[in-house]
Amino acid sequence: MAIGRQPLRPAADVGLLQRPTWTEGLVSWLTTVDHKRLGLLYIWTSFMFMGFASIEAFLIRLQLAAPGNTLLSPDVYNQMFTMHGVTMVFLAIMPLGTGFANYFVPLMIGARDLAFPRLNAFGYWIYAAGGLFLYSSFLLGGAPDAGWFAYAPLTSLSNNPGNGTDFYMIGLLIGGIGTLVTAMNLIVTIFSMRAPGMTMMRLPVFVWMMLVTSFLIVFAFPPLTIALLQIIMDRTFGTLFYVPEAGGLPILWQHLFWIFGHPEVYIIILPAFGVISEVIPTFSRKPLFGYPVMILSGIFIGFMGFAVWSHHMFTTGLGPVANTAFSITSFVIGIPTGVKVFNWLGTMWGGAIRFTTSMYYAMAFLFNFVLGGITGIMLAMPPFDAQANSTYFVVAHFHYVMGGGALFAFFAGVYYWFPKFTGRMMNDRLGKVAFWFFFIGFNIIFMPQHFAGLMGMPRRIQTFEAGIGLELVNLISTAGTFVMLAGILLILANVIQGFRAPKTAGNDPWDARTLEWKTTSPPQHHNFDEQPIALDRDALWAEKYPEHAHPDDASAYEGMDFDQGGIHMPGQSWYPFAMAVGILVASYGILFHNFVLAAIMGVFVVVTTYGWAFEGVGGHHVHPNKTATEGAHD
Amino acid sequence: MAEGNHKNHSIRPYVIVAIVLAIITYLEFAIIEYEIPFLGQTATMWWLILMSIAKFVFVIYYFMHLKDDDAAYSGFFWSGMVIGFGTFIAFSFLMTAPASLSFVRTQLAPDGQFVHGQHAQSDYGHKGIDEATMASIESDGYSRNLSSVFDHTRPKNQQVLFTPPAAATSGWTLAEPETAVAATPEAAPAEPTAETPAADDVQAQAPSAEWDRELGATTYTQVCSACHQATGMGVPGAFPPLAGHAPTLVQVDGGRTHLIHTVLYGLQGPIVAGGMTYNSVMTAQAVDDEQTAAVLNHILNEWGNDAELPDGFTPITAEEVAAERGLGLTGADVHEARQALGLE
Amino acid sequence: MASQAPAAPSAAPAHGWRSSKLPDIKLLMWIFLASDIMFFGTLIGTYLIYKGRSLTGPYPLDVLDIPLTTVSTFVLLMSSFLMVIALDALRKNKIQQFRLWTFGVVFFGAIFLGFQIYEFNHFVDLGLTLGGNLFGSTFYVLTGTHGVHVAIGILWLGSILVSSYIRPWTAKDEVYLEVAGLYWHFVDLVWIVIFTLVYLVDFV
Incomplete structure (x- = not known):
């Protein structure tokens, strides 16, 4: 058997850096490989970036409050909307999903950690490095200003001589490495670390959606990486990929970007679907309606996600045959999405619904997402798209999907899982007040933008003329930001209050269905004292209410000792952090054309790779139930 | 389970595969180097593609053990291949044949010639569309004017993936593309019949x-x-x-x-x-x-x-x-x- | 990508339940390879789309040398063959043979890389540069990325070879060599495609 083998070296501390064993303080966080700590790091970091992006959005709305406003110069305005988009997509919403996955996938499948804990740590640090790199552009010569999709030839050296574009290209490139390795890690984890009895068709839907998302990442990020590399080569080494004068085709960038970009939309929304599929059944006290169909629709959405990219390019002259084909595939993808929406409604139908804050967000998700979905179907028609393309109608559409959809779903997740993170309960009443501000504010901002778009207001404009009928819609939209801001402040107050609440949550405050609620809140380092067993689909419910489920016979597992010799916990390591720092510094080397520095850091990265490999997985064994297990053996 | 097999496993299949791979590589070389007279360009192209697919499959099934290994590995690999191949075929099609309608129609023309205006007009007739309707369809800037599609021959370098560089004739002369050499004998006999060669030269220069x-x-x-x-x-x-x-x-x-x-x-x-x-x-x-x-x-x-x-x-x-x-x-x-x- | 390779020692705990009999690290490698298909797919797609769009020479027919590349293709194929032989030897616990064949892989890989360096130098002499025309840009970036993969493979297998002298490798360690081997074969697969689509079809 190839499994269960000793590492290359015994777990003794060999290598350049001594294996750290801090359990508290800064070092323990820098060297942690614990999936729960990394999950929290992801979530906190993405909320930090979301804060930055919100400030940028706020400035954009203030600038557009009145015609002819001069609060932001066109140049600064370009940087603001570019960084708002880049941050929200790459640094906030997508890592938020990854953070939830990090924390809950192992807990939900009854595992003790991810398959490759150090790779997981590396994934986080390189994502953080990418974000830091992108944001350092504000201090080092201007942020990227070519839009979040950075269409060529706006990014060519002659059109965009500043450093901003380089920051965008290299920042996304290194951030993408982190996303890729984490996705691969999750696939292996879900494949080989499920609890006994946890067959694929018993996996919680969130885990299923993360599996589909991870495959999407694995297949969608490489085209982006190569496209970024081509621009970096163009700008740094004078290649001609996107130089029209030499025969290069700027349209190629659009294709490569959207071959990545459309799956990226599902990379963001599928984890959100997963969260909703956990929240709604729990608070409806009913199993998810149509579980297998939900899974299959998720897979189908993921697969079709690769076949629709050109609907972002209807107006680039692809010709009627291509436009028709991509219009049809875009319509087709609405079917599984509709199936999902009806299944969520079917889950609530006849359920004993508890209207908690989390459930409020889940239902608001349904409302917003259906609105965004319908405008999406409208935009999938090439003739309509030709009219609405690059107007505020599109802006409204994708904010309803990304913000009103994915973000609301993740907020539902935060309220749902906060007791598990902390062991404390958030104030439900304050949460609901905050929710109404947030929800109404969101709709006040983005609903009028549909009409602004239909009246012909283009995207990405720094200001607009008076007297063409755009004043009122923009003023309403800007006014909405203050309502939403109040909502955000109330949510912050709610979170702070939550952290000060007493630890009264207990293991399972919501009477929930999945295995993460079986362990303590917050979960101890090794997650479960005893290896959990999944006897039915909603594993915890099957355990709590066997009379309502049809669980397997538990006696089949009786007397089996899954944790013989103790639970193995991997050792902490400096190398993931060191490697990420090395790559970060090397990136600055490439950006400032200091290739000596880049080469030195390249060697440093190779050295850390060797250190990593020869350090081995290490770790120790814990024996939470020592007396109990011994008793069983005797 | 695997290890027991490995103990007695003979390396003979690997040797055979290696020999086959070497032979195919030589054949690929030979088909190019000693232009096979009875193979046309298209046939040669297909043989090359077939041979590289054969090599690909041999390496992946025998050297990478996908043949006997767990289906999960095959699943991962082939899902990547399917998505990658599908995406890039579609993508190449979009990039190289942007006027996709005329591309399809050109392919359908029975004699390999571009259909001319009159034929195209009669196409409308078959479908019972009168010209006024057609004109309104064509006026949206997206649909193509069918009659004009066939009035002009399409520029050569836009149709297929594997054309020799269109600009190859201007300037760079280190080596003439072989296709160009092959084309000359056909073109040569036509020249004397066309007016006076001398006048042509003067005009060209x-x-x-x-x-x-x-x-x-x-x-x-x-x-x-x-x-x-x-x-x-x-x-x-x-x-x-x-x-x-x-x-x-x-x-x-x-x-x-x-x-x-x-x-x-x-x-x-x-x-x-x-x-x-x-x-x-x-x-x-x-x-x-x-x-x-x-x-x-x-x-x-x-x-x-x-x-x-x-x-x-x-x-x-x-x-x-x-x-x-x-x-x-x-x-x-x-x-x-x-x-x-x-x-x- | 460097991080992929020697991150090898699996985190698989020595004990505990697994829902799959497959080694984690081998699963990881296959997923990485599936992802790498998309990397090279994009590079090759770009090359094919830019084929024939260069405005100035040199063009592929002016520089590409089929006999030379056939030899280097052959060398890479044979290194792939030695790779399976080395794995087979390790599985049968024939350590000396395993070292010999692994050395063979590294050696052949280095020869291939040598050919490529010679080829690049030669092409630059012929006037084909990174920023000279589109053919230069796409060709160097495509084959250069492949060359970097080969170099990482050489480093990886070389490290395995060296480590086999430091600490004994036995049949138990088979999966670590197998994973390196999968990577190596994949590099070979990519070259099979590049050899056909970049080199041969131009001469049809």
Whole structure:
């Protein structure tokens, strides 16, 4: 058997850096490989970036409050909307999903950690490095200003001589490495670390959606990486990929970007679907309606996600045959999405619904997402798209999907899982007040933008003329930001209050269905004292209410000792952090054309790779139930 | 389970596969190096692709053990292959055949020739669509004007993936593409029958002396290529092609003047070029008389356009350009004049 | 990508339940390879789309040398063959043979890389540069990325070879060699495609 083998070296501390064993303080966080700590790091970091992006959005709305406003110069305005988009997509919403996955996938499948804990740590640090790199552009010569999709030839050296574009290209490139390795890690984890009895068709839907998302990442990020590399080569080494004068085709960038970009939309929304599929059944006290169909629709959405990219390019002259084909595939993808929406409604139908804050967000998700979905179907028609393309109608559409959809779903997740993170309960009443501000504010901002778009207001404009009928819609939209801001402040107050609440949550405050609620809140380092067993689909419910489920016979597992010799916990390591720092510094080397520095850091990265490999997985064994297990053996 | 098998596993299959791979590699080399007389270009291409697929499959099934290994590995790998292959086939199709309708129609033409206007017209008849309806369909800027698709041959380098470089004939002469050599014997016998060879030579060489080629090329790069692209192909749907289109303009009386006006005053309104309808704005260009003449001659002689020029065509001169200045036309006026000439 | 390779020692705990009999690290490698298909798919797609769009020479027919590349293709194929032989030897616990064949892989890989360096130098002499024309840009970036993969493979297998002298490798360690081998074969697969689509079809 190839499994269960000793590492290359015994777990003794060999290598350049001594294996750290801090359990508290800064070092323990820098060297942690614990999936729960990394999950929290992801979530906190993405909320930090979301804060930055919100400030940028706020400035954009203030600038557009009145015609002819001069609060932001066109140049600064370009940087603001570019960084708002880049941050929200790459640094906030997508890592938020990854953070939830990090924390809950192992807990939900009854595992003790991810398959490759150090790779997981590396994934986080390189994502953080990418974000830091992108944001350092504000201090080092201007942020990227070519839009979040950075269409060529706006990014060519002659059109965009500043450093901003380089920051965008290299920042996304290194951030993408982190996303890729984490996705691969999750696939292996879900494949080989499920609890006994946890067959694929018993996996919680969130885990299923993360599996589909991870495959999407694995297949969608490489085209982006190569496209970024081509621009970096163009700008740094004078290649001609996107130089029209030499025969290069700027349209190629659009294709490569959207071959990545459309799956990226599902990379963001599928984890959100997963969260909703956990929240709604729990608070409806009913199993998810149509579980297998939900899974299959998720897979189908993921697969079709690769076949629709050109609907972002209807107006680039692809010709009627291509436009028709991509219009049809875009319509087709609405079917599984509709199936999902009806299944969520079917889950609530006849359920004993508890209207908690989390459930409020889940239902608001349904409302917003259906609105965004319908405008999406409208935009999938090439003739309509030709009219609405690059107007505020599109802006409204994708904010309803990304913000009103994915973000609301993740907020539902935060309220749902906060007791598990902390062991404390958030104030439900304050949460609901905050929710109404947030929800109404969101709709006040983005609903009028549909009409602004239909009246012909283009995207990405720094200001607009008076007297063409755009004043009122923009003023309403800007006014909405203050309502939403109040909502955000109330949510912050709610979170702070939550952290000060007493630890009264207990293991399972919501009477929930999945295995993460079986362990303590917050979960101890090794997650479960005893290896959990999944006897039915909603594993915890099957355990709590066997009379309502049809669980397997538990006696089949009786007397089996899954944790013989103790639970193995991997050792902490400096190398993931060191490697990420090395790559970060090397990136600055490439950006400032200091290739000596880049080469030195390249060697440093190779050295850390060797250190990593020869350090081995290490770790120790814990024996939470020592007396109990011994008793069983005797 | 696997280890027990490995103990007694013979390496003979690996040796056989290695030998087969070596032989296929030699065959690939041989088919190229010693042009096999009875294989045409297409057949050779297919044999090459088949042989590399065979090598690919041998390596993946035997060397990478996918044949006997767990199905999960195959699942991962082939899902990557399917998505990758599907995506990039579709993507290559979109990039190389942007005018996809005419691409399909051209393929359907039975004799491999481009169908001409009359046939296309009768196509409408079959479908019971009258011309007024067709005109309204065509006016949206997205659908193509079918009749015009077949009036002009499409520029060669836009159709298929594996064409030799279109620009290979200009300048670089280290080695002639073999395809070009192969084409000459067919073309050679046709030459003597076409008028007098001597006159042809004079005509082919005459223009070179009469305009500043260098100025034409640099002006094109600086002023025109941003929209019409260095290849002269434009951007389908946005900027019309000049390759294959510009010479059709000078075949009409007044076409020369129209070309000059387009540069001096711009052009605004729906036009048809290369089988596609365009409806956008070209602004008046800030170029002097010398540059205008040089760049127009450059356009009319580049990308194989020179072959389609009418007989006895003389290069446009700076004096001609100077005479057209100061007329105070707008882009819309130029478009009107264009339609008056019978050009679409 | 460097991080992929020697991150090898699996985190698989020595004990505990697994829902799959497959080694984690081998699963990881296959997923990485599936992802790498998309990397090279994009590079090859770009190359094919830009084929024939270069405005100035040199063009593929002017520089590509089929006999030379056939030899280097053959060398890479044979290194792939030695790779399976080395794995087979390790599985049968024939350590000396395993070292010999692994050395063979590294050696052949280095020869291939040598050919490529020679080829690049030669092409630059012929006037084909990174920023000279589109063919230069696409060709160097495509084959250069492949060359970097080969170099990482050489480093990886070389490290395995060296480590086999430091600490004994036995049949138990088979999966670590197998994973390196999968990577190596994949590099070979990519070259099979590049050899056909970049080199041979131009001469049809």
